[in-house]
Amino acid sequence: MVLSREFYARDTVEVAKSLLGKVLVRVIDGNILSGMIVETEAYTRDDPASHAYRGVTARNKVMFGDVGHAYVYFIYGNHYCLNVVAKSKDMEAGAVLIRAVEPIQGIDVMMRNRGGYARGIRVEMLTNGPGKLTQALSIDSRHNGLDLTVGGELYIEEGKSISDRDIVATGRIGISEGTDRLWRFMIRDNRFVSTRKGYYYYQ
16 A cells, blocks of 8 residues: 555654655556665754755755655766655655665566666665665656655555664764764664664664
């Protein structure tokens, strides 16, 4: 079952934790590609590391809009990042970055999308990073603003529930501000996360 809009209409940090274990699905020409979400990061309006921190721009306006929509942006001049807008009613903006997934279905297609067979990429390295997973699943700027709660070519569906004792919280990666916020969440001991840097247990 596709996650409802209500799922995302909560505190961004809580949604980031709740997305662990859920399944990201991409449909391409009738082929289903999917992976269990194993790593996320939360970004809010009052967060200096967030794109929304300095207000609405043409780039970040999706973060200020309806929850459950994809926020996709191009970074470092070479890859896309997939986020989903998530925030409670009293929050002006918020989004959760999907950092890594554990491949489930369509692995052959994902491998071809990343040139993995020619480069000898192991399955563990196929989608263990935000740029890797968007390349593997053919997600790009065309999907920015897409409603993820209605099914179609890109959505997130129910998977498994991850208990608090199996969630690890760390500082976020690749930022210079807001480094004190432990808003990167991973499934403990999962081999498909992007890195184990700053590994702390969430209580």
